[in-house]
Structure formats: structure tokens, C-alpha cells
Amino acid sequence: MSRVYNFSAGPSMLPDFVLARVKEELLEYRDTHQSVMEMSHRSKEYLSIIEACEAKFRSMLGVSDDYTVLFLQGGAYTQFAMLPMNLMTVNRTADYLITGSWGEKAYLEGKKFGEARIVASSEDKNFTYIPEIDASRLNPDADFMHFCYNNTIFGTSFSSTPSSIVPLAADVSSMILSKPLDVNDYGILYAGAQKNMGIAGLTVVVIRKDLCDRSPVDIPSMFSYSIQQKNQSMFNTPATFPIYVLSVMLDWLDEEIGGLAAMQKINKEKSSIIYDYLDESNMFYGTVEKSSRSDMNICFISEDDSINKEFCAAATAAGFLNLAGHRSVGGMRASVYNAMPIEGVKALRDFMSTFEKEHK
Ligand SMILES: *Cc1c(COP(=O)(O)O)cnc(C)c1O
Secondary structure (H helix, E strand, O other): OOOOEEOOOOOOOOOHHHHHHHHHHOOOOHHHOOOHHHOOOOOHHHHHHHHHHHHHHHHHHOOOOOEEEEEEOOHHHHHHHHHHHHHOOOOOEEEEEEOOHHHHHHHHHHOOOOEEEEEEEOHHHOOOOOOOOOHHHOOOOOOOEEEEOEEOOOOEEOOOOOOOOOOEEEEOOOOOOOOOOOHHHOOEEEEEOOOOOOOOOOEEEEEEHHHHOOOOOOOOHHHOHHHHHHOOOOOOOOOHHHHHHHHHHHHHHHHHHOOHHHHHHHHHHHHHHHHHHHHHOOOEEEOOOHHHEOOOEEEEEEOOHHHHHHHHHHHHHOOEEOOEOOOOOOOEEEEOOOOOOHHHHHHHHHHHHHHHHHOO
């Protein structure tokens, strides 16, 4: 195999372990004599896959019986709306932290269902830092407080869970399974699978069971946490193959990496390789405050825009793909999710360093 290093923000690269296992099991899954892609979602063969996937996910992340795990579709974008549609239904008001485009999009959807209040924002410095939260601004009557843990586009991340007096709701799309997380601090967590959990088409929601009771009966059934919970993610056909791929991802994390604490250590080591280089470089610099740096999405830039363009083109030609920053910020972004091997990060650092020497 001759594979590129893919620094895409998502869909992103998969571990060789996962690709090889999926290939091995693609035509005939174990002793079922059929492909997972062909199975009825209600067959006993498939039920054993989805049940094992949920059990592995619960044990990997430490999800207690107080929470329901839902395997839905529609991406994080759908959750931006589903969350207020279901949960902003007690006092019809919720608090939002705005630390980037995703938090903002969630807030704009929230406004459609009640009073959405911005309680902290880093927009004043183009989302280059994680703001302090002034506890006096938090509304004790808010139905939830929403934030985006890792800001995929701007390359910032919370380093720990913010404290909250109401149920916390978090978009963890670009950090889930990258490090341990105390699920008990949250009312609801949600994430698309295409960053750290496999392939596009699956959205995982972890929600405290009692919160599902808030779902109004007059909302569309597909968008009701309560109905999805009662039907154990089988109200309609779930994303059968992406759920299977998640299950293989969890095997990789367990068998090859050794769990989330080990994954966090590797992820820190990977991001440090690039950040250390950026801190030394005379050509490129990191765009966010050091204390807010993300270990998943590393944003950097050179003052000279022609250098930025030339760098992206040269990197692509050398097999380092998708390094251009998000269209809303420019510059460069290296997304180094769980599956990016340390060799890929070292190779990128060496490439950047050589590029810098050649362009002095
Ligand atoms: C990628 C991403 C999204 C968008 O996810 P979809 O699955 O495309 O809806 C939302 N939030 C964050 C933090 C992301 O990284």
C-alpha cells in the first residue's frame, strides 16, 4: 500500500487496522456468509453488531446506565436543531458559549425554539482563544448550556469541561474518543462519526435518560430523543455500515492503542511536534493563543500569502493532503485526529522545515 497522509478536517483518515479489518470482513462477515452492507438491521446477525458496538462504546468512554446512546443520522448539524427542539422546552431559554462557527450555528438554531442567550464569546479576536466564563452571566433557569468542545475550524479547544449549573450540552464532533471525558458532567453529548469514529453517515448522541422525557409529543418522530430512545436507534433504518465501522474503530482503540488515556498521550505527542516547530519557525506561526490550542486541529499561517499558496501546493504534491485552512479563515490547518500516525506528523514537520529552509 502507498497511502497519502490525509490532514483533512473530516471525513478523515482511518487506521490501517480498521481498513484491513473492514476489507477482510467485507464480502462475508465472519460466519454469516453475507456482507454487513446487506444485512437486515433487525436480523440477529446485525443486532449482535450494533449491541456489541454500543457496549464497546460505553466501556471505552465510561457511559453509565443513566445515559442512552443513540446512533442517529443527519450529522452534528441536525443536533444543532434537535437539541433545542427537544430540550429547550421547560423554560424555553438556553445559554450558549460562542467559540467558533459551530457554536454559532448551534446558537442560531437555538434561537428558532426560544430565547437563546450568548453568555461568553471569543468573536472579538476572531475565535483565537477560549473565553473565560463569567459565572454571574449564567442563567440558573436555562434549559441547558451549549458549547463546542473543540473548534475544528479555528483550532482551539477547551482543556477541560466548563462548569455549569444547568445540564451541559456539547458538540464533541472533533474531539470525542481523543481523550477521556467525564460523561457524568454532561446532559447530552453529540458527534458526527467522520472525524474520530469512522466514516460519514452516523451521528452518536449520548443523553441522560431523564432528559429524553422533555421531548414534546408534537415534534416530528424522527427528531424526538424520546422516540429514538424507546426504539433503541431503530425507529427507522440506522446507518448500519458506519455503525459497524465504529465498532472496528473501538477495537483498534482498545487492542492497538490501549484506551483513551493512551490515545490522549499519543495525541499530545503528535500535536507538540507541530506546535514546537511552529514556535521555532521564522516562516510559519500558530494562529491561536497557546493555552487554547487544540490537539486535533492545528492552524498556522505565514505572513506572506503567496508562501501559503505555494506551501499548500507543494505539500499536496508531496502527499500531504488537505492542509489548506477552512475557507472562512485561510492559512493552513493540519487535522491530526486519532488515526493520524506519529510518522505522518513527523514527516509533515520535516517537510515544513525543509520548505522553510528552501524559501529563506
Ligand atoms: C465537522 C463538524 C460539524 C459538522 O458536522 P456534520 O456531521 O457535517 O453535520 C459540527 N461541529 C463540529 C465541531 C465539527 O467538527
